[in-house]
Amino acid sequence: MKLSTKGRYGVRAMVDLASNYGGAPVSIKTISKRENLSEYYLEQLFSPLRRANMIRSIRGAQGGYVLCKPPKDITVGDVMTILEGPIEIADCIDGVECDSSDCCATKAVWEKIKRSIDDVMNSITLQDILDDYETIKNNKNNIKIVDRSE
Numbered sequence: 001m002k003l004s005t006k007g008r009y010g011v012r013a014m015v016d017l018a019s020n021y022g023g024a025p026v027s028i029k030t031i032s033k034r035e036n037l038s039e040y041y042l043e044q045l046f047s048p049l050r051r052a053n054m055i056r057s058i059r060g061a062q063g064g065y066v067l068c069k070p071p072k073d074i075t076v077g078d079v080m081t082i083l084e085g086p087i088e089i090a091d092c093i094d095g096v097e098c099d100s101s102d103c104c105a106t107k108a109v110w111e112k113i114k115r116s117i118d119d120v121m122n123s124i125t126l127q128d129i130l131d132d133y134e135t136i137k138n139n140k141n142n143i144k145i146v147d148r149s150e
Contacts, residue, residue, distance in 0.1 A: 003084065010036050010083040011076055014023060017055060018071035018126035025057075027063030036066075045083060052082045075120035087121075089114040109135045 003126045004036050016031045028046070032039040046065060054074065068111065080087070090110040091111050 003080070005041075005044060007080045007084040009041065010037070010049065011024050011079050013042055013045060014049070014054070014067070014074065015126055015129050015133075016077050017065060018130055019075070021067050021071050024062060025066050027064040030064070048082050049079070052080065054078065057142065071126035074126045075122050076124045076126075076129075077118065080121055081140075087114060087117050089117075 012035050013031050018024055020026050028039050028042045031037070032042055037149055046055060046057075050057060053068050056068055057063065057065055090107075092104065092107055093110050093114050098104070
């Protein structure tokens with residue numbers, strides 16, 4: 001199972017906006033360059049995010065996009081659900097009956113997997129991603145190379 005680019009790129013773009021939260025609006029062109037994503041594709045991703053009131057556009061020469069809520073209040077699950085719809089593991093979990101529904105040995109497994117994925121996606125906020133990135137960046141900068149040849 002692999003998530004589509006819609007969800008993955010959408011989360012990247014939202015993290016980019018989150019990194020500028022409280023500042024000036026960010027243009028699609030800027031996000032496109034920073035994230036190495038197509039401007040056209042970003043426009044397609046931003047349309048449903050705008051309709052869901054996750055982001056808003058600001059017109060004008062200094063315009064662009066901003067988050068409607070603080071990064072700590074937006075989860076990966078929020079973004080993924082808007083862009084991808086709910087994660088579907090198996091039809092039987094989503095209410096579609098199959099021939100084996102009365103005696104299915106694996107239905108409980110699919111339910112656990114779906115619940116685990118949903119729990120993880122709904123527990124990680126854009127702020128968490130920014131904080132983790134800062135920690136990684138700081139740890140990388142604190143690595144000291146020891147020259148033992150001296």
